[in-house]
Amino acid sequence: MSTQRHFRVWRGDDEGGELTDFTVEVNEGEVVLDVIHRLQATQAPDLAVRWNCKAGKCGSCSAEINGRPRLLCMTRMNLFGDDETITVTPVRTFPVIRDLVTDVSYNYDKARAMPAFAPPSDLEPGEYRMQQVDVERSQEFRKCIECFLCQNTCHVVRDHEENKPDFSGPRMFIRAAELDMHPLDERDDRKELAQAEQGLGYCNITKCCTEVCPEHIKITDNAIIPMKERVVDRKYDPVTWLGRKIFRRDQVKH
Structure with a gap:
């Protein structure tokens, strides 16, 4: 018909x-x-x-x-x-x-700026081992098909073109969260880098990115909010802050 x-x-x-x-x-x-x-x-x-x-x-x-x-x-x-x-x-x-x-090259430029997975230096490819619980923890984020609908609907750049240089967007935040959760990733500054260089602080968790995701990834609840919470813990918790100062772990790596 x-x-x-x-x-x-x-x-x-x-x-x-x-x-x-x-x-x-x-x-x-x-x-x-x-x-x-x-x-x-x-x-x-x-x-x-x-x-x-x-x-x-x-x-x-x-x-x-x-x-x-x-x-x-x-x-x-x-x-x-x-x-x-x-x-x-x-x-x-x-x-x-x-x-x-x-032209969605903005997203690829931001992806190139994301530090790559940093495996342990004492392991060779093929020797990596992970527990199933660690696999499942970040499996959700690997479902991303890079349609960039979350990037498109995010009002931080949708309504403010001037924010693009400093804001990587929700697609990149779930990548940062995935790597931060990875037990074999050697970098310990993913959260600080997301805050300092990728504009994590610009996000005010309206969940508009989650609402349009065709893969139903809980971008806000499972990636962005936990990353924000861990940044706050490291930056403002007095014990954590003092420990990082003493051991000189408060610098973002490049």
């Missing part, structure tokens, strides 16, 4: 653009990405959209659907009323390249 549905899709580039109206055929069981592909095939062959797996695992097809950050391939058409107009726009936080495609 097919119906005709009203879509408004943003068309343009880095110099500007506008919402364009389309009437598109929609079939039962389809997702928004199916309709965008049909739109390309029938009415707008030059429409730019980024996608890859169409299974909610590559994170490529991030967009905003009726103002909410979503994956095009995981947003079913039956979520919307039969007479509802579906508006599809590029994610707002990153610069538009063309149509629904944005």
